[in-house]
Amino acid sequence: MGTVKSWKWHWIPTTFFLFGILSVVLFLWIERIDEKLHNNHIIICAIKDIQIHTATFHLKLEESVDGYSLIDSKKLLDLMDQAIKLADATLTGGETEHESILEPFKDQHLRDSATAIKSLLIKFKGYGLERLQNHEKTGIGSVIEHKFETAFKEILSKSNELGNILEKVEDRYRKKSRSLFLGILIVWTFIITAATIGLWRLESYRRGSEKALTAANDQLLSQAEELALHRVNLTSLVEKRTAELTTANKLLADEIAERKQAEELLRETEVQVREISSQLLEAQEIERKRISMELHDELGQALNVMKLQVRFIEKKLNADQGELKGECEELLAYTDQLIEDVRRLSRNLSPTVLEDIGLTASLQWLISNMSKNQALKVTSDIAEIDELIFAKNRIVIYRVIQEALTNILKHAQAKNVSFVIQRLDDKVIFTLEDDGKGFDLESISMKDISEKGFGLRTMEERVRTIDGVFDIWSQKGMGTRITFSVPIDKGIS
Numbered sequence: 001m002g003t004v005k006s007w008k009w010h011w012i013p014t015t016f017f018l019f020g021i022l023s024v025v026l027f028l029w030i031e032r033i034d035e036k037l038h039n040n041h042i043i044i045c046a047i048k049d050i051q052i053h054t055a056t057f058h059l060k061l062e063e064s065v066d067g068y069s070l071i072d073s074k075k076l077l078d079l080m081d082q083a084i085k086l087a088d089a090t091l092t093g094g095e096t097e098h099e100s101i102l103e104p105f106k107d108q109h110l111r112d113s114a115t116a117i118k119s120l121l122i123k124f125k126g127y128g129l130e131r132l133q134n135h136e137k138t139g140i141g142s143v144i145e146h147k148f149e150t151a152f153k154e155i156l157s158k159s160n161e162l163g164n165i166l167e168k169v170e171d172r173y174r175k176k177s178r179s180l181f182l183g184i185l186i187v188w189t190f191i192i193t194a195a196t197i198g199l200w201r202l203e204s205y206r207r208g209s210e211k212a213l214t215a216a217n218d219q220l221l222s223q224a225e226e227l228a229l230h231r232v233n234l235t236s237l238v239e240k241r242t243a244e245l246t247t248a249n250k251l252l253a254d255e256i257a258e259r260k261q262a263e264e265l266l267r268e269t270e271v272q273v274r275e276i277s278s279q280l281l282e283a284q285e286i287e288r289k290r291i292s293m294e295l296h297d298e299l300g301q302a303l304n305v306m307k308l309q310v311r312f313i314e315k316k317l318n319a320d321q322g323e324l325k326g327e328c329e330e331l332l333a334y335t336d337q338l339i340e341d342v343r344r345l346s347r348n349l350s351p352t353v354l355e356d357i358g359l360t361a362s363l364q365w366l367i368s369n370m371s372k373n374q375a376l377k378v379t380s381d382i383a384e385i386d387e388l389i390f391a392k393n394r395i396v397i398y399r400v401i402q403e404a405l406t407n408i409l410k411h412a413q414a415k416n417v418s419f420v421i422q423r424l425d426d427k428v429i430f431t432l433e434d435d436g437k438g439f440d441l442e443s444i445s446m447k448d449i450s451e452k453g454f455g456l457r458t459m460e461e462r463v464r465t466i467d468g469v470f471d472i473w474s475q476k477g478m479g480t481r482i483t484f485s486v487p488i489d490k491g492i493s
Contacts (some may be wrong), residue, residue, distance in 0.1 A: 015195050022191075023244065026184045030251075033177045039103045040170050041262065046086045046096045047163045050117070051156060053083040054124065055276055058152050061128050065135050073132050080125035087118035113162045117155060124151040199230075307335045358386040359394040360421075363401055367419055370405055380419040385428050388488045393466040397430070397486065400459045404432050404482050407455055412436025412480065426488050433481040438474045459484075 057079045064076070082097070089096055091114050093104040105111045127148040139145060206223055213219050314328040354362045364382055371378045389397065401419075408414055414436030422429050444456075456472065463470040463484045474480040 015191055015198075018191060022184050022187055026181065027247075029180055030177060033173050033180075034255075036103070037170060037173050038258075039101060040166055040173070042096060042099050042101055043090055043105075044163055044166050044170075045098050045265070046090060046101065047159050047166070049097050050083045050086050050121070051159050052276070053079045053086075054121070054152065054155050057083075057124075057128060058148075059276070061131060065131055065139060076132070077125065077129065080121060080128065084118060084121045084125070087114055087121055090114045091118070110162070110165065113158060113165070117158050117162065120151055120155045120158065124148070124155060127151060202230075303335055303339045307332060307339070310335065354394060354398055359389060359398060360384050360386050362398055363419075363421070366398075366402060366405060370409070370417070373409070375415065376417055377415060378417045378419070382419065382421045383423060383428075385421060385423070388423065388428055389486065390466075390489050393486060396462050396466050400462050400484065401430065401432065403455060403459050408432075408434050408436065408480075412438075414479065423488070424485075427485045428488060429483065429485045431481065431483045433479065435479040438476050438479050440476055441472065441474055 057076060060076055060079075085094075086096055088094070089101050089104070091104050091111060093101045095101075105114055127144055130144055131148060137144075206227065209223060210220065310328055310331050314325055314332075317325050317328070357365075360382060364380070367378055367380045367382070370376065386394075408417060412434050414434035416435045418431075418433045420429075420431045422431075459482075460470040463486070466486055468484050468486040470482075470484045472480070472482050
């Protein structure tokens with residue numbers, strides 16, 4: 001009987017001790033994992049900021065070198081200094097644009113990646129400074145421009161790789177946290193079950209002792225005191241568990257708040273990426289316009305001069321030099337074809353017709369040119385939309401339609417094409433449909449970008465930059481339908 005009593009008094013403190021130790025370990029471990037997740041999230045944000053600063057530096061410098069805008073060199077170089085500072089913070093810790101990095105990279109592979117990115121940023125800044133100081137010798141096609149672009153691509157590539165590694169590390173931390181919590185929960189369940197069984201056995205023993213020792217009043221009082229002690233301990237256990245649940249609820253609320261903050265940051269980042277994409281597309285249009293002007297003014301003028309010189313040579317030939325005159329005529333005809341090709345390339349690169357006659361007439365002109373193909377039957381219903389669309393958005397719409405028509409001519413093998421523009425409520429809807437061979441959208445979407453090309457992706461991205469919605473439908477043997485809508489200028493009623 002004495003053995004039973006000794007066990008009865010010692011298993012309860014042991015149970016509470018184990019329960020408390022497991023609770024402390026759980027909360028300390030979860031807090032540590034949460035700190036690592038938070039620090040990892042700050043580093044990921046720093047890497048994204050490096051990409052944004054680098055892309056902004058690249059874009060602004062190109063505008064400055066090409067002469068399209070005047071840039072404050074000091075502010076421009078400050079962007080790269082900030083990016084280098086962020087890269088250095090991942091190696092040694094320190095302040096970022098959001099919070100402090102308390103634990104820099106310890107893994108040698110991660111440190112090597114961060115060191116490589118920092119080195120590339122320093123080189124990239126050096127190339128950019130050289131281009132700012134010597135525009136004429138570091139323009140498009142120069143060795144410095146090539147090194148500049150190569151360094152830019154390597155920075156984006158290595159920072160993306162590092163970001164992916166950190167996201168995988170973050171997933172491992174989360175899985176480890178869940179596994180630890182599940183393991184301790186199982187141990188808790190076992191301990192509570194064992195305690196319940198122990199209490200049940202203790203109660204059974206008490207009842208048996210009560211029946212067997214009814215005459216022993218002292219022993220009965222001792223058992224009553226023991227029962228009161230257990231009740232006090234049970235109350236303490238309930239209060240402790242209630243406090244633990246309150247703490248857990250507070251931790252959960254903090255985690256929800258952090259997650260909402262991360263979602264807000266993600267939305268802001270998406271807006272910034274869209275703005276950068278819009279700026280890149282705008283820079284592309286400026287470059288196309290510059291190349292178009294050079295083709296039209298310089299190459300076109302050179303071809304016309306060559307044509308006049310050939311004509312002059314032909315007039316100087318004698319009557320008995322008929323063969324040479326025939327070759328001159330062929331050369332003149334070929335020169336005329338070259339001049340027309342240069343004009344066509346110039347129009348495709350920078351559609352001056354859009355500025356001359358407006359968006360509606362320009363789209364009608366595109367459809368008219370497509371109708372010249374004898375193998376195609378083209379129908380169109382184009383509403384007047386110039387006054388409904390922002391002036392800066394018209395070139396985007398023109399480019400999307402131009403790309404879609406080019407895809408039909410090159411790949412669709414269609415016999416009939418339909419193009420419709422209509423206004424519906426507060427938006428303008430564009431629909432281009434053909435009865436060509438079509439394609440499998442699912443298989444295309446599963447391919448890498450390098451395999452499926454940039455045509456559809458570019459059209460969709462252009463539409464998104466003007467707050468439009470892009471949709472495509474296609475099936476093999478059943479043709480393709482492209483539909484997109486853009487909002488009407490709010491100044492239009």
